[in-house]
Amino acid sequence: MAISPIPHWFEGSEYTHKVAACIMKYGPISRITLAQILGLSQGAVSRITSDLIYAGVIEETPMAAGHGGKLPKDFLRKSAQKSIQKENTERRGRPQTGLRIIANARTFVGMKINTTHITAVTVNALGQIVTGCHDLPLDDDSPESVVDVIKQLTMDCADEAIMAGLPSPCAVGVSLGGHIVDDSMVTFAPFLHWSKPVEFSALIQEATGLPTGIYNDIDSLVVDACMFGSGVGLNSFAVVTIGIGVGYSLTVNGEPIDNPDKSYGLVGHILVDPDGPRCISGHKGCATCLTDNSIATEYSEMIGHPATFDEFAAAARASKTQATNLVNRTCFRLGTLIATIANLAMPDKIMIAGESSFIAKLGIDNLRNGINMYRHSQAAPVDFEIAEHDWSLWSKAAAAQAIRQYVG
């Protein structure tokens, strides 16, 4: 496995890093529960957590009996069988001591590079946004110009963090739509028009003085959800994004499935509607019909004159009949795609995100109909959620990737 451009927070064995990562996801958590999840003796967990307290990574906190936070899904299932939880909480008639990451011990800058602008936020060690969202335009997409903008945003975020009494950022996470090797070299980023591989991590580190990881943007969303959001404790979690393009990523045990071809938009041409519009590759009714451009074209044909996607969105929000019809049709198609993913990849949960995720909220009944049409009637309902679109959350997700590597 390649060496990450992000250094480790602390020195320690593989288990020291596992314990810290477990506390990050599930804290506050008791030492007993930690030992049970990781299959370690309580003595080993006590020694490791003492080291982590000494290193300023974690702290003790009073914890009510039982467990307030999430726990791994498999662990909860086994616990229910063996009544482990009950034994834990009833063993001693006093409140337990929980362990949690010291949230503001470190800060990180997270950024998302878009076609026309870059957004940046500062987050703490628990992936919580602690500064405002900084946004700068991208007038020139040469690597040097992009690095200049990133440098300025890093300084803006660092200044704001220090003003707030927080530590200066220790690392930067940058996400973009494209393919990245070893979290450092961008080999494919169609929207930036780079003609050859760019050692992006090294360029940013040279400009900012901070270790920098480069990540795929959609992978970052799933990693963030699995570390700090609704994917915590799940075995597998998928995200589908709709907007300028259609994106997809899947994690197993919090790790994105890696494949050299995955950045080529493989989900974009899956059949979702045999009667749908034709894409530029000649497919009829492929998932490209979920993109903004395709929706704008289809809407223009429905109303009989050219309309932009924004005009469609405004009409849809105003519940205009033709726009609503297209919302419903689009949601049914999206539901078909969700059912295909649920049936083949079998994730515990699917998140619908992206710039145009509001469409899913406008036509949720049709989304469900689309899912149900292609799902076995006895199969469990597909667990999905629709994320509000906000570029600051995409930026935060890039920082989550850096945090994951920083904790090891």
Ligand SMILES: [Zn+2]
């Ligand atoms: Zn197609």
